[in-house]
Amino acid sequence: MSTALSNVTGPVFVLGSGEIEKGLQASRSSQRRRMILPIHRTQDALVQRLINFVQPETYIRPHLHPREHAVETIFLYQGSLEFFVFKDGGAIDEHYTLKAGSSSPMIDIEPNIWHSFLVLEPDTIVMETKRGPYDSQLDKSFAEWAPEENSAGVQEYMDRLAEQVLG
Numbered sequence: 001m002s003t004a005l006s007n008v009t010g011p012v013f014v015l016g017s018g019e020i021e022k023g024l025q026a027s028r029s030s031q032r033r034r035m036i037l038p039i040h041r042t043q044d045a046l047v048q049r050l051i052n053f054v055q056p057e058t059y060i061r062p063h064l065h066p067r068e069h070a071v072e073t074i075f076l077y078q079g080s081l082e083f084f085v086f087k088d089g090g091a092i093d094e095h096y097t098l099k100a101g102s103s104s105p106m107i108d109i110e111p112n113i114w115h116s117f118l119v120l121e122p123d124t125i126v127m128e129t130k131r132g133p134y135d136s137q138l139d140k141s142f143a144e145w146a147p148e149e150n151s152a153g154v155q156e157y158m159d160r161l162a163e164q165v166l167g
Contacts, residue, residue: 002026004036013039015051015077023053024123032149033058044133051077052126054119059154062086062116062143065130070111070139072130076100079124082165083107086114090145095165100125114143118162 005026019037026035033055040049062084065072074083080099087093097120098104109115147153 002030002035003032004038007038007041007043009041015039020053020125023051023125027053027055027058027123040132046132048128048130048132048134050128052128054079054081054124054126055122056119056124058119059149059158060116061149062090062114062146063140064114064143065111065139066141067138068111069131071108072128073108074098074106074117075127075129076105077125077127079119079121081117081119081124081126082162083117084115084161084165085109086116086143088114090114090143092161092164116146116161118158 005023023035023037027033035053037051037053038049039051040047076098078100080097080102083096083098084092085094096104096107098107098117142148147157
């Protein structure tokens with residue numbers, strides 16, 4: 001099961017309709033209901049730039065980025081999502097509705113902030129930027145208080161989050 005398309009190549013990349021349709025199709029057919037298009041040319045790039053094609057059924061397990069330089073910026077290119085910031089024990093601390101083309105299309109968080117999001121519209125496209133290089137062992141710490149991806153409690157957890165903030 002692929003979680004990402006191939007890194008782009010060449011000195012210039014333009015996100016066009018062909019790349020968008022390829023990413024959206026991949027997210028729709030993915031078991032995870034999301035697909036990443038890395039637009040940094042190599043995994044050791046000092047700035048990691050990712051386009052995330054996401055569908056409402058995807059589950060982003062709450063996590064934080066523990067490295068002191070791991071600031072993360074998320075910008076909505078298309079669609080909308082509900083972004084959550086959690087307290088250490090898992091209670092929702094803050095939440096924000098991000099919508100492409102609105103007055104609130106972006107969020108920027110410092111390292112060591114528990115976070116996740118729920119996708120509100122089909123075919124949502126998110127641009128994510130954070131400092132690299134990427135190291136799968138150090139990039140994320142997952143919340144013990146949230147269900148693991150593909151576990152039995154995921155849908156109930158997502159429904160509970162939505163109910164708490166969306167009604």
